[in-house]
Amino acid sequence: MTRALALSAALLVPLAALAQEAVVPVQADVVLGTDKVAKDLTPPMKAMQAALAKKKRYGTLQLLSSQVLKVSKKSLALALPNQKSAELSLESLEAGVATVRVKVPPADTTSKLGAEGSLYVHAGKHETGDLWLVLSRPKG
C-alpha cells in the first residue's frame, strides 16, 4: 500500500507540473496614433483616445494588427511595423494574477494584468505618428 502511494505520488508530480505550466492569453493590438483628425472612430479606438488624452489627444487611432498571444515564461517576440520588436513574457502567475514583462526598446516594463482596463505601451514613432502596443484581456 505504501509503495502504491509512493508510485502514485511519483506519477502525479510530473503530471501536475505539466498541468500547471502557466500560459496566459493576452489580446495584443498594435495601434497607430496620428494628429490627422478622423471623421469617425470605432468605440474601442474612442476609448483609447480618451485614455491617452491625458498624455496626448490623437486625431486618429488606426488599428494595425490584433491578435491573441499565449504568453508564458518563454519570451515571445512580436514584430512591430516600425522595425522594432516587442518581447512579452510571463514573470509570474500567482493567485490568478499574471505579471507580464513587456520589452519595447528602449523601455522594459513589468505589470500586473487586470480584468478591466488595458496596458498601453508606447512603442516609438512610426511614419507621422506614434505606435502603441495595447495589451488587454481577450474579448469573449
Place this chain on the structure above:
Amino acid sequence: MKNPARKHFEPKLSPYVDGELSPEERQEVERHLAVDKESAAQVADFRAASGLVRLALEAEADKEDWSQFANQVLARVTPEKAPFFERLSASVSEFFEYRRGTFVAAMAGAAAALTVAVLGMRLLGAPSADGYANPKVEVQLVSVEESSTAHPVVLETDKGDAIIWVGEDEDAAKKSGEHHEELEIDQPHQGEL
C-alpha cells in the same frame, strides 16, 4: 603356486571392493569369486578392513562439533553480485509478475487524483485562473536602457488602464501637465512603482 585365474584377478580385488571397476569387470570378478574361495576370502578381508577404517574415521568425526559447520561454510561464501541491468530486469519482471495488482492500483489512483486535481482547478479557480484576477492593470516596474535618453512616464485612468509613455525629450515629459495623475519615474533610467 597361484592358479592363473587368481593371478589375473588378484589386482582387481581391492578395486572391486572399493567400487572402482566397470560393470563388465565387476561381473568377471564376481564370476571368479564364485569359483575361487581363496579370492573370495581375500575380498572378505578387504571389506572387513574397509569397515574398520570407516568406523575409526566416523569415531574421529564424532569427536568434532559439526553443528555450525554448514553456517560457517555459508558465511565464508560471498554471493556473486549480478550486473545492474540484470538485477533491474529481474526486479521489473518480478514486479510485474507478483505485484501487477499494486501497479494497476497505483496507476488508477494517480489517474483519479489527477482528474480530481484538474477538475478542482477548473471549478474552484475558474474566475482567476486565466491571470486576470487583479481588478485593474498595475504597472510594477519601468526602466529604460542606460544608453537611452528616453524618459518613461506612467499614467493610470479611472477605468483601470495604465499608460507607459516613453518620451525622448525629458523636459517635455516633465512639462506635460496633470502631474497629480502621473506616476512619473523619479530616476531618469529606472524606477520601481
